[in-house]
Amino acid sequence: MQSTHPLNVLKFCPKCGSSSLITYKDLSLKCNDCGFHFYVNSAAAVAALVVNGDGKLLLTTRAVEPDFGKLDLPGGFIDPGESAEEAVKRELWEELGMKVKEMEYIISAPNEYIFSGISVFTLDMAFRVIPETVSGLKAQDDILDFRFYAENEIDFSQIPAPSINYFVKQFFRK
Numbered sequence: 035m036q037s038t039h040p041l042n043v044l045k046f047c048p049k050c051g052s053s054s055l056i057t058y059k060d061l062s063l064k065c066n067d068c069g070f071h072f073y074v075n076s077a078a079a080v081a082a083l084v085v086n087g088d089g090k091l092l093l094t095t096r097a098v099e100p101d102f103g104k105l106d107l108p109g110g111f112i113d114p115g116e117s118a119e120e121a122v123k124r125e126l127w128e129e130l131g132m133k134v135k136e137m138e139y140i141i142s143a144p145n146e147y148i149f150s151g152i153s154v155f156t157l158d159m160a161f162r163v164i165p166e167t168v169s170g171l172k173a174q175d176d177i178l179d180f181r182f183y184a185e186n187e188i189d190f191s192q193i194p195a196p197s198i199n200y201f202v203k204q205f206f207r208k
């Protein structure tokens with residue numbers, strides 16, 4: 035287990051504060067004092083493959099860590115109580131002011147996202163999205179910029195998240 039894994043980072047029971055914890059494989063920890071059992075699960079997240087009329091793909095430039103300034107797809111974590119489709123619509127509206135005309139689920143891939151010193155394991159779900167319009171979009175929220183790219187215009191080394199890199203490659207393979 036690496037140093038940022040939750041079971042290495044968490045030193046005290048989140049419920050009672052005891053330091054008497056037992057870990058099971060790298061999947062959970064249990065408190066010896068109060069019996070609290072904490073599981074390391076994947077957080078659900080979405081990524082949008084937004085296509086324009088020329089078949090080019092929208093990539094964003096990140097305005098937040100990790101990977102500030104690198105390329106990404108629009109998207110983010112699914113809020114508790116939200117569906118994946120609702121999260122796609124919300125993230126596209128927040129990041130770009132974009133309204134969705136059609137969307138279709140494509141594929142998923144796992145990822146590990148190190149945030150404030152702890153690994154957050156995600157399951158990223160990719161949706162192909164046709165927007166109502168691509169005019170009047172604005173980079174806002176946690177993105178600096180966006181652009182539509184043909185495959186030969188993309189430097190894949192600038193897409194650090196493995197799941198996102200994979201989604202973009204799969205998109206152009208079709």
Ligand SMILES: [Zn+2]
Nearest residue numbers: 047050065068
């Ligand atoms: Zn406890």
